[in-house]
Amino acid sequence: MAMMPGEEKQPGETRLKQPLRKRIKWDLFFLALSVAAFAALSLACRDKGSRALRVSWEYFQEMVFILPAVMILMGLFAVWVSREMVVRYLGREAGLRGVALSILLGSLPTGPLYVAFPLAAMLLAKGARVANVMAFLSAWACIKMPQEVMELQFLGWKFTFLRLGLTAAIIIPMTLLAEKLHRREGENEAAPRP
């Protein structure tokens, strides 16, 4: 996953030459769209609107307390952990130990899945293999301690342990397949910004 020297995007520099599709700021567009939908629905249906607002507010609070911390962690990781180290522990040569470490890192109790995307991008940029980054994200998504306690409570130990066991067993071949498919075209396509 080496980044080509010319590939880094220079924001603002070539903006005018790009087609319209690329000039639109999609994230701002989605934000405006979702806020507008939220407002319209709330006006149409007030009691549900207040519930929606409460839920969004809860998630906003969660984000405010977790997201900056995780981003700082990512920044520290970027400056202190060398590329060689990431390659050694999470690269191609790390083998099964790399997979195990990725799953372990992913299952640490942390925030929602979207918090993990920039961390994953950082790992990719530093030379971790695609399969390990996939495993990291999958573990982050479905092996969460507080969540599993709830699953155990509501769905029983049989359901919970079988589901977790099968998930763990399927994640590894899935990530290897993903890596194969990912490499087939455009090695540098997913090279994230540093």
Added chain:
Amino acid sequence: MSLTAVVIDSLVAACLLASLLKDREKTKSALRIAWNALRRMGPSVLAIIAVIGIIVGFIPPRWIASSIGGDRGLLGLLIAVLLGAVLFIPAIIAFPLASSLLEMGAGVMAMAAFITTLSMIGFVFLPLEINELGRRFALLRNGLSFLAALVIAVLMGLILA
């Protein structure tokens, strides 16, 4: 402030302090990287929060229950994976919902599929994931997770039924 947040925040504060004591310049650039990432993700994260509010606030659990409730075999399974992939439901609502659906006679297969896609796939997060990790990576991860959820669900249905 949740316990998770307290643990993460204090851990990061300790790391930050250690870094600051060791090298001021490096710490500064770490914070700059963090700030840039935060700014880059900001609009998408706010949009995600609004969409979660819309889903949880305006889609009644009853509606979800009637779409995947009952033992509908393959069709129920497909509806369950799709709903799990598209919706975002907090665990605190999803697990009681799944358990009441099971009591109402929904298939184990459908429930396993629902819970698995719910946690592994997020259509709500997809624009952000594409932005951070590239289209190819994001689509592969979501697509394969979808297939994995189907496999897990079928195996669970066979084992538990």
